[in-house]
Amino acid sequence: MERDMTDATPTFAIVGAVNHGKSSVVSTLAENDQVRISSQPGETVECQRFALHDLFVFYDTPGFQNAIEALAELAPAAQAAQAADPLALFREFIARHRGDDAFEAERLLFQPVVGGAGIIYVVDGSEPLLEIHAAEMEILRLTGQPRLAIINRTSADDHVQDWKRRLGLHFNAVREFNAHHATFADRLELLETLAGIEQSWKPKLTRAVAVFRDEWDRRLGECAEIIVELLADALTHREVADVDSRLAGEKLKERFVAALTDRETRSHRAIIKLFGHSRVQAEAGGQQLFDSELFSADTWRAFGLDERQLVAAGAISGAAAGVLFDLATIGHSIGIPTAVGAGAGAITAFVVGKRRPELKLNARWLPGGLRLGGRALSVGPYPALNFPWILLDRALGTFAYVINRAHARRDEATIQGARMQATMEAAGLSSTRWGDTPRRHCERIFALIRRGKMRGEERRDLRELIRARLAEVSAAKLAAALD
Ligand SMILES: Nc1nc2c(ncn2[C@@H]2O[C@H](COP(=O)(O)OP(=O)(O)O)[C@@H](O)[C@H]2O)c(=O)[nH]1
Ligand SMILES: [Mg+2]
Known part of the structure; x- marks a missing residue:
């Protein structure tokens, strides 16, 4: 020294x-x-x-x-x-x-x-x-x-x-x-105080504080990237089985749910690790990260957009994504007036509301097939409008949890998704509170992802939109609410 x-x-x-x-x-x-x-x-x-x-x-x-x-x-x-x-x-x-x-x-x-x-x-x-x-x-x-x-x-x-x-x-x-309750802002403030205690140390310490701040921004960017990758994978995921195989439709749906659940857990683990926590669990005893799983009814009620926003999202992505909905069936079963006419997506959102749409099993010719030119059973990609928003809310919840957990804590913890969502909602940080402009922007990018047409430019936009949300969450003091 x-x-x-x-x-x-x-x-x-x-x-x-x-x-x-x-x-x-x-x-x-x-x-x-x-x-x-x-x-x-x-x-x-x-x-x-x-x-x-x-x-x-x-x-x-x-x-x-x-x-x-x-x-x-x-x-x-x-x-x-x-x-x-x-x-x-x-x-x-x-x-x-x-x-x-x-x-x-x-x-x-x-x-x-x-x-x-x-x-x-x-x-x-x-x-x-x-x-x-x-x-x-x-x-x-x-x-x-x-x-x-x-x-x-x-x-x-x-x-x-x-x-x-x-x-x-x-x-x-x-x-x-x-x-036990220091946030990033509290730590930064303390380091800044250190910079002020001795004049001759000040330049060096002030630089170190600035680099630390940049380092934090870098991690927010990395976290945004983890979430973009999750969305890109989850919105395009498909499970395929040979029609002749013994894999029944229900089994294939289970495999789809398991794959996406696993994909989400991997992202959440990466976020936990990015912020240096080893005592926070992404899952406990074989159960999911959240007490209610990604596909549970409770999750679909609590997370993501509200009904009005879903209708708007449907108008954007229904038209843009070319997602085909079984309009005839839906129309018959509840008698939608033709005047709704805001596009297939809007009607689906209107009908389904915040319930989780069923997974559909497709039997079709896949280009190339499972065997060359063969007929195959498939599940996914999952067109539910709320799906990306639920994934986003849950990822933001995990981020909020780890950045508000002090590293001095020695208890083991499993993140409680529903509680995180309630905390985020109360703090105005859940996705229902996004402004209309960034939400529409995101919705358009989600539609492009679903069509396999997201380019580097849109990917960067999505990353920046998410990074802005992360910055907002990181400025909020939620630590005490998480105990
Ligand atoms: N509730 C609470 N307990 C704390 C806090 N800081 C330290 N402790 C506890 O006080 C005890 C002594 O802490 P430790 O950091 O080992 O003290 P040291 O001997 O000065 O290094 C441990 O059981 C800590 O968990 C705090 O901010 N809140
Ligand atoms: Mg000690």
Whole structure:
């Protein structure tokens, strides 16, 4: 590590009392859900290094062990030295106590600091401020290194005001930060605060913050790409079987549903991974990612467009996609007045509403066939108007879940689709809330996908439309609603 921060990656030692949430803060800031967190005090026994995209380095430390005695030794030395090189005192302290069990934690904690690291002091605002904490703060002040204090809370008890008063005397900045509920915006804000605590570090840190922001945009773009690929595959998927094979129609439909379900799960897993989560499940115990599956009646009621929007979507894609609907049958069964006349798609949407249309089994000659020129049974592509919107809503729900889950969480989770949808709906983020213009634009692209005619240009448009939605979701604070 360099003393001079102008070239080195901005580095911070996370220090504080044992069990005040140091490792949790590191985990959330570094987007790393593998940081060791324990309810057993004193579990962190060495400094561990974690990097955030090679832009910031954080050292998780064991915390203080013997702050009062360490201060008794350091304070008179500091006074004698008149702060010529404050870190020299700490280097001497480390050398003097080599092999000394009484100051093992302090030795480890001072190590990155004497190497030039800035200090992030984590305190638990639900614990009372004690004399020992005052000693810790004083030691940190003696280092002369830039210092940020973070007030985290591990329970509802509230001593935050006491902490704030005291921390304000010893630190360049004091911020509240909830290690379990921090969003991207919260993390960004904290990194920006770090950039402001020391003038000479500012250019480097400001650059790192800007690159981190770009990195986030890049991931939103990648996530949008995952969703575009899902839509392109799902809207064109077809299961085919030889008519002579024993694969009955129902079996073929099952195979179709299973293939699309599996395709969706793969995308959701990719999204979960993109945001660095390994404790969030795309499926649990063989069940689907969502408690109600992609093709369940509940899903079709809750997700996607509303009736009015479906009629509009039908007018766009019915005409454009050339999807053939069994108009005669539908017309007869409910007696649609001919005056509806908004195109086949609109009528289908009108009739079907938000119910899931049945999968149709086709027996036909396929060009080339399964065997050359053979007759084949097929299921799909699935023309239901709401299908892409349901896929979109569910993917956005998964995205919203993972970006609002702090990496400090150590519980295993399975995403609850219906709950995500309710949260998104309440926050105005579900697809029913899209403006008419982007929705129509999407609808036209969906129609092109279904006809196998999406070109690079439209693909890019779709990606940008989805990316804009992701940006909107990422700006919303949903973390507390997801617990
Ligand atoms: N509810 C809640 N618990 C937290 C939070 N931060 C830490 N904890 C818990 O407090 C305990 C100690 O956290 P840890 O990060 O290991 O503290 P350290 O010893 O300072 O590294 C663990 O059981 C954490 O799960 C928080 O923001 N909310
Ligand atoms: Mg720890």
